[in-house]
Amino acid sequence: MTAPRPPALPVVQFRSRAGSIDLGWGHPHPAALPVDAWAEATRAALRRYGDAALTYGHATGPGPLIEWLCERLGEVDAAAPEPGQVFVTAGASHALDLVSSVLCRPGDVVLVDSPTYHLALRVIADHRVDTVPAPADEDGIDPAATAELIRALTRQGRRVAMLYLVPTFNNPTGRSLPAERRAALLAVAAHTGVPVVEDDTYRELAYPAPAPASLFSGAEPGTVVRIGSVAKSVAPGLRLGWLTAAPPVVRAVTERGYVDSGGGVNHASALALAEFAASGAYRRHVESIRVRYRRQRDALVAAVRAELPQAGFVVPDGGWFLWLRLPDPYDGTELLPYAEAAGVGYVPGRVFFVADGGHRHLRLSYSMFDPETLAEGVRRLAGAYRTAGLSTPLPG
Incomplete structure (x- = not known):
């Protein structure tokens, strides 16, 4: 009798919790990864350069x-x-x-x-x-x-x-x-x-x-x-x-x-x-992902404006991230357990400082999810924000 195969070992760095929308990771959207074009580029390199x-x-x-x-x-x-x-x-x-x-x-x-x-x-x-x-x-x-x-x-x-x-x-x-x-x-x-x-x-x-x-x-x-x-x-x-x-x-x-x-x-x-x-694939690919990530940025910005009008931010002209400032007395680190309980994640602002700072900030990434998922993530974050305002601190 053949023994059952053991569970597969991990393959990738990011593993999301089931049902959670983690806006903390600066990772590419899966559809933005040029799998087929890269396979062809690899074959072309082997054909051209051989050993x-x-x-x-x-x-x-x-x-x-x-x-x-x-x-x-x-x-x-x-x-x-x-x-x-x-x-x-x-x-x-x-x-x-x-x-x-x-x-x-x-x-x-x-x-x-x-x-x-x-x-x-x-x-x-x-x-x-x-x-x-x-x-x-x-x-x-x-x-x-x-x-x-x-x-x-x-x-x-x-x-x-x-x-x-x-x-x-x-x-x-x-x-x-x-x-x-x-x-x-x-x-x-x-x-x-x-x-x-x-x-x-x-x-x-x-x-x-x-x-x-x-x-x-x-x-x-x-x-x-x-x-x-x-x-x-x-x-x-x-x-x-x-x-x-x-x-x-x-x-x-x-x-x-x-x-x-x-x-x-x-x-x-x-x-x-x-x-x-x-081959021209790089140029075509970059042009396509600029359109994608700009659309995802705009979706996240619109959702924050609609669901969290209390938060301050500057719309970025590039990159993958939105830097939110929470009003007093909210703290990005203290809000995180409420957010995780609501099924959404982010990176609290303090980790981006060597010295003290960033406590009222948090970083959201718009790179990894479609616009609809980004909007749902912000809705969950807004719910956590409201819950935190009504609750005693959650246990750490």
């Missing part, structure tokens, strides 16, 4: 992909990088980890935006540095105050290794750093010698395009390292991204032991992406 697609790859990434990245970034940004400024990575988080390993030493200070991508804080903290919030307001980082903070830290004998921020369609706020602040921040980086690490993950998701010019495109050489990814524009499971930096930084990354040992990162997938782009 060269499956061996150890060139250290900085395969030439066809780097050439396309330079061309594409020149189209969607104010300037194209040179091939010697590009290193292909296993996604944006991997790029951040690599950059942190090159720029940081244990005990250094790393300045970060407030609020900022919460999981980036974990990546940076792995390098045994002290993360310190840069001065910021509703428009983002304050360059003048940040320059003064750098000077104060330097007087204390601290080494400021880098400044990390998401200036374009920020996660979690969806907002972009104004042009005048971008210019001022670049001047601070040039004057202080503290490199800026620009997380440019959401550039392709502009509603409408184009996105603001990157910091990297207007920076003096060596002052900005830009990291990017196709996680949002194609698929996160590809684990493909890049960094653009001055050639000395690219060389420092290339000379790391694991690159010397294993060659280029995700070589076969990188060649498939080059084919995906060369």
Whole structure:
């Protein structure tokens, strides 16, 4: 008699609770993942490159992909990088980890935006540095105050290794750093010698395009390292991204032991992406998902306006997130158990801050669900909001 098969092991990161609408996850809509087109791109790469697609790859990434990245970034940004400024990575988080390993030493200070991508804080903290919030307001980082903070830290004998921020369609706020602040921040980086690490993950998701010019495109050489990814524009499971930096930084990354040992990162997938782009599939795909995500953003905004008029927010011009501010005395963390009991999830605002902050905020993602499901999620959130106002605190 054949023994029954054991339960299958997990395959994906996100597993929703039955009956719940979790608006906390920044994951793509399943229908936005180009399964068939990617299968064809993979076949095309194998036909074109044969065994060269499956061996150890060139250290900085395969030439066809780097050439396309330079061309594409020149189209969607104010300037194209040179091939010697590009290193292909296993996604944006991997790029951040690599950059942190090159720029940081244990005990250094790393300045970060407030609020900022919460999981980036974990990546940076792995390098045994002290993360310190840069001065910021509703428009983002304050360059003048940040320059003064750098000077104060330097007087204390601290080494400021880098400044990390998401200036374009920020996660979690969806907002972009104004042009005048971008210019001022670049001047601070040039004057202080503290490199800026620009997380440019959401550039392709502009509603409408184009996105603001990157910091990297207007920076003096060596002052900005830009990291990017196709996680949002194609698929996160590809684990493909890049960094653009001055050639000395690219060389420092290339000379790391694991690159010397294993060659280029995700070589076969990188060649498939080059084919995906060369066929025109990338361009068509990005155009289609911009329409999709703009529709989903509009659905979430309309639902919040109808169901939670008490909440304040700014409609984002790109990205995947809506940053809500609750009126007094509501707290995003305290509201969460009521929301979960109502069958809806989100990320409380405090997790996006190194120091105290964000308690009256919460982040909703509109990326993963159809408009109808987004509307239902907000209805549940509004119900939880009303229940919280009538109830004693739920047990933690």
